[in-house]
Amino acid sequence: xxxxxxxxxxxxxxxxxxxxxxxxxxxxxxxxxxxxxxxxxxxxxxxxxxxxxxxxxxxxxxxxxxxxxxxxxxxxxxxxxxxxxxxxxxxxxxxxxxxxxxxxxxxxxxxxxxxxxxxxxxxxxxxxxxxxxxxxxxxxxxxxxxxxxxxxxxxxxxxxxxxxxxxxxxxxxxxxxxxxxxxxxxxxxxxxxxxxxxxxxxxxxxxxxxxxxxxxxxxxxxxxxxxxxxxxxxxxxxxxxxxxxxxxxxx
Amino acid sequence: xxxxxxxxxxxxxxxxxxxxxxxxxxxxxxxxxxxxxxxxxxxxxxxxxxxxxxxxxxxxxxxxxxxxxxxxxxxxxxxxxxxxxxxxxxxxxxxxxxxxxxxxxxxxxxxxxxxxxxxxxxxxxxxxxxxxxxxxx
Numbered sequence: 001x002x003x004x005x006x007x008x009x010x011x012x013x014x015x016x017x018x019x020x021x022x023x024x025x026x027x028x029x030x031x032x033x034x035x036x037x038x039x040x041x042x043x044x045x046x047x048x049x050x051x052x053x054x055x056x057x058x059x060x061x062x063x064x065x066x067x068x069x070x071x072x073x074x075x076x077x078x079x080x081x082x083x084x085x086x087x088x089x090x091x092x093x094x095x096x097x098x099x100x101x102x103x104x105x106x107x108x109x110x111x112x113x114x115x116x117x118x119x120x121x122x123x124x125x126x127x128x129x130x131x132x133x134x135x136x137x138x139x140x141x142x143x144x145x146x147x148x149x150x151x152x153x154x155x156x157x158x159x160x161x162x163x164x165x166x167x168x169x170x171x172x173x174x175x176x177x178x179x180x181x182x183x184x185x186x187x188x189x190x191x192x193x194x195x196x197x198x199x200x201x202x203x204x205x206x207x208x209x210x211x212x213x214x215x216x217x218x219x220x221x222x223x224x225x226x227x228x229x230x231x232x233x234x235x236x237x238x239x240x241x242x243x244x245x246x247x248x249x250x251x
Numbered sequence: 252x253x254x255x256x257x258x259x260x261x262x263x264x265x266x267x268x269x270x271x272x273x274x275x276x277x278x279x280x281x282x283x284x285x286x287x288x289x290x291x292x293x294x295x296x297x298x299x300x301x302x303x304x305x306x307x308x309x310x311x312x313x314x315x316x317x318x319x320x321x322x323x324x325x326x327x328x329x330x331x332x333x334x335x336x337x338x339x340x341x342x343x344x345x346x347x348x349x350x351x352x353x354x355x356x357x358x359x360x361x362x363x364x365x366x367x368x369x370x371x372x373x374x375x376x377x378x379x380x381x382x383x384x385x386x387x388x
Contacts (some may be wrong), residue, residue, distance in 0.1 A: 037281065047253030047360050049307055051281075062305035069275065072351035073255075073360075086364040088260070089287075089303040115365055119379045136378065218365065 010238040015106075015227050016057040022105070022227035023061035023094060023211055025053050028081040032056060033074055037064040043074045050057065050074050050083055053092060053119020057227075063092040063213065072214060072221075073222055080222065080248050087117050087218025097208035099228045103146070104172040105130060106231040107238055108184045110222035110247035112164040119217030121167070122224055125209035134217075137161060139191075142182040146173040149220075152182040156191035166251075168236055168241045173201050188251040189242045222247035253360070255307035260356045260367030262301045262348035265291040267337060271353055274332045274337035275304070278315055282325040293373040299350045301373060305364035315358060316341055347372035 014026045028030060032054035033043035039052040039062075049071035065071045072090045085091065086143040101107050105121040107130055109122045123131030131143050138152040139161060159165070170183040178195040198223055211226050223246050225239060242249050253259040268288045269352045275287035291300035320338060340353040348354040348371045356367040368374075 037283075045253040047255050047307060049255060066281055067286050068281045068284050069287045069304040070280040071306070073307055086305050088368070089289075089301055089365045114363075117375070218363075 004188065007205045010242055011110075012225050012239060012242060013056060015225065015231065015235060015239070016059065020056055020227055020229055021097060021099060022225065023055040023059060023060060024057040025063060025096060025123060025213070025224045026246070027053070027058050027074065027083050027221065027223060029056065030074070030081070038065040046074065046076050050076050050092070055085070055094070059097075060212065061094045061097050063211070064068055065090075065092045071247065075220070080226070080246070082220040082222045083214070085217050085219045085221070087115060087215035087216065089120070090214040092213045095213040096208050097211050097226065098208040099124065100208045102207065103148045103174040103203065103205055103226055104170070104228070105206055106168070106170050106225065106227040106229045107132060108166065108168045108243065109125055109224040110166045110243040110249065111219050113162050113217060113219050114202070116161050117216060117218055119219060120215045121217050121219060122211070122213055123215070124211050125207045126212070126225060129207045129209050130221050132167050132169060134161065140165060140167050140184070140186060141167045142171070142184045144171045146202040146204035147208065148200060150178045150199070150201035151196040152162050152178050152184055153194045153196065154191040155194045156187060158189070159186055164247060166240050166247065166249055168240055170231060170236065171206070172230065173203050173206070176200065185236065185240065186219050188237070188244075253307075254309050254317045256360050257308045257312060258358055258360050258362050258364070258367065259280045259308045259312055260303065260305040260364050262293065262303050262370065262373060263288045264348075264350045264353070265300045265302065266350065267340060267353060268302050270333040270337035271302070273334035274320075275328050275332070276329045277320045277323065277334045278312070285329070292376050293368065294376050295348050295372055300376070301348055303368060303373065307360050307369060308357075313343060314330075316355075318342065324357065328377060
């Protein structure tokens with residue numbers, strides 16, 4: 001744990017201090033948001049479209065959306081800040097993020113669905129990599145595919161479909177058994193889950209894919225992190241606490 | 252306050268997607284706007300298919316949509332004839348979605364795309380109810 005007397009408070013940038021691959025997106029930092037994909041016109045007000053969201057990890061994995069109608073909207077209530085995805089055609093993509101040298105990655109997003117839909121909330125490689133999605137009336141689901149498919153879906157009264165969640169998943173294809181391959185926390189706890197897929201994701205490495213946010217999701221996002229490698233239990237707790245403040249979630 | 256004070260939702264019948272993408276290029280803000288309408292994933296009560304786009308817009312949108320079109324500077328070679336064909340089919344706040352018009356709902360930016368789609372008389376083409384042993388795209 002960080003944050004004691006004389007110790008700098010935690011920020012997600014510390015997760016990348018040794019050159020780890022990945023990305024950190026923070027809609028509360030309006031200086032990282034631009035209306036156009038080229039990053040020329042800054043977002044300045046609630047309701048502006050977002051065509052560019054800067055990566056704060058230091059890796060330069062910025063997200064863009066070049067199609068005007070597919071840009072999410074920056075929203076704020078004066079305290080919290082988020083991107084609103086309309087559930088029709090809004091999404092953002094990064095360029096390729098290469099996680100192909102390893103078997104593990106942390107994927108976290110603080111988000112809330114506004115309406116139930118078939119939604120990929122955050123994905124790196126979609127069904128061929130790692131992602132967190134909800135389908136129809138399904139609850140938050142982690143998917144890992146490094147040769148075959150494993151999924152873990154929340155099945156817990158504490159996790160209704162439209163809740164506001166920090167979904168924090170440590171993926172690791174080198175592990176055996178779905179719950180170890182897809183270690184999914186929601187708002188800091190481990191929900192009861194259903195397990196699905198072929199039974200094991202395979203033990204291959206992760207891929208070299210764009211990271212996507214909000215594809216087909218009617219969702220608000222308070223921030224997201226992707227980090228290659230294994231993240232410690234303590235750092236995952238720090239991430240949950242950090243995003244709880246950003247999203248107004250009570251852990 | 253944002254200049255994007257309106258939300259516009261557009262239902263393009265599947266037969267007019269190509270022309271509507273040229274119209275989006277003429278009215279939009281990006282040279283990539285010819286990719287605005289992609290999959291026809293919505294349907295009306297008769298099962299006719301539509302590609303839908305929804306976005307926030309500036310108040311000038313309705314005025315621009317009614318004026319003679321010009322190729323934007325970032326897409327000088329766009330197909331103006333196709334865009335004009337699509338423009339002639341526009342019905343703004345005047346029609347539910349039908350196969351012979353491009354129906355548009357224009358409202359304030361606090362309205363949701365889902366409200367607009369309901370006003371257009373459309374539903375998402377049903378997707379299978381996924382279980383944990385099925386695969387997302």
